[in-house]
Amino acid sequence: MIHSASFFCLCFLLSNGVFSADTDELKSVSVTEGDSVTLNTDVQIQQDDQILWMFGPQMSRIAEIHRQSIYIDATNTIFEKILQMDNQTGSLIIRNIRTEHTGLYKLTIINTRGSSYKRFSVTVYAPLPIPVITSNSSNCSSSSSGSSVSSCSLVCSVLDVSHVTLSWYKGNRLLSNISVSDLSISLSLLLDIECLDDSYSCVVAYSFTNQTTHLKNTDLCQPCSDWEKSSRHFNISAALIVLMLVFIAVVAGLMYHRNCKQSEKEVKGQEEEVLYIDAEFCAHRVQSMDVVSAEQTVYSTVKT
Secondary structure (H helix, E strand, C coil): CCCHHHHHHHHHHHHCCCCCECCCEEEEEEEECCCCEEECCCCCCCCCCEEEEEECCCCEEEEEEECCEEEECCCCHHHCCCEEECCCCCCEEECCCCHHHCEEEEEEEEECCEEEEEEEEEEEECCCCCCEEEECCCCCEECCCCCCCEEEEEEEEEEEECCEEEEEEECCEEEEEEEECCCCEEEEEEEEECCECCCEEEEEECCCCEEEEECCCCCCCCECCHHHHHHHHHHHHHHHHHHHHHHHHHHHHHHHHHHHHHHHHHHHHHHHHHHHHHHHHHHHHHHHHHHHHHHHHHHHHHHC
């Protein structure tokens, strides 16, 4: 049993501000019922350290380390035989946790250097059910177009769940999902496929864990035929080829456009150079003719 004297002494020192207090931090912890959880102190216990764990709205003490001795409160019936403390760190271990252990846990560490606090908000969820996949019709039905490709309508269901997401996956690719936060309801999610390959799965998940069922039952839908598999591969290959051709066409178009611009610049430069030369030549001819005419006129006058 926890020493009452040491506990009241601790409360008195804290209430009167004898020790300086570090920042109070809050950490959220989510677990499923039946799991074990460890609330870590993140310290190594020294000889003079006092570690106190409290729980609930009333902050009832449930475990303590004082002078390197461990005390567990055996009078708290909801934690009967499921609490442990790490004698090196003072971390609190709760085994086979149940929904009634949901709540706020407070850690207080007292030593000669002062005091520090941590709070843990623990939420205990009900265990996740395994998703059940069934056919939405008695058999796979042929498509209305009369082609040889068949289609199946499937439904994935889970019962009595809350705060979960139900999803269909093809490989690692998410196909569809639905989420719920209400208490104890049933969820169903439909999936229509052409034929069965083993890459489909239904997943029900909390934010921290999940349960998965893989679709492998050929009684629900017929497997994909070799022709259908080949057709899918062909379609994928054809799509890749088309994308490559489009890419090549775009690159070729850009190169052609760039070359056309370059050619236009070169032609324009050549035209400007030719016009400049013609202008010089014409001016030179006119000047020469003027000089010759002048000489002839003078010579003719002298002869007369």
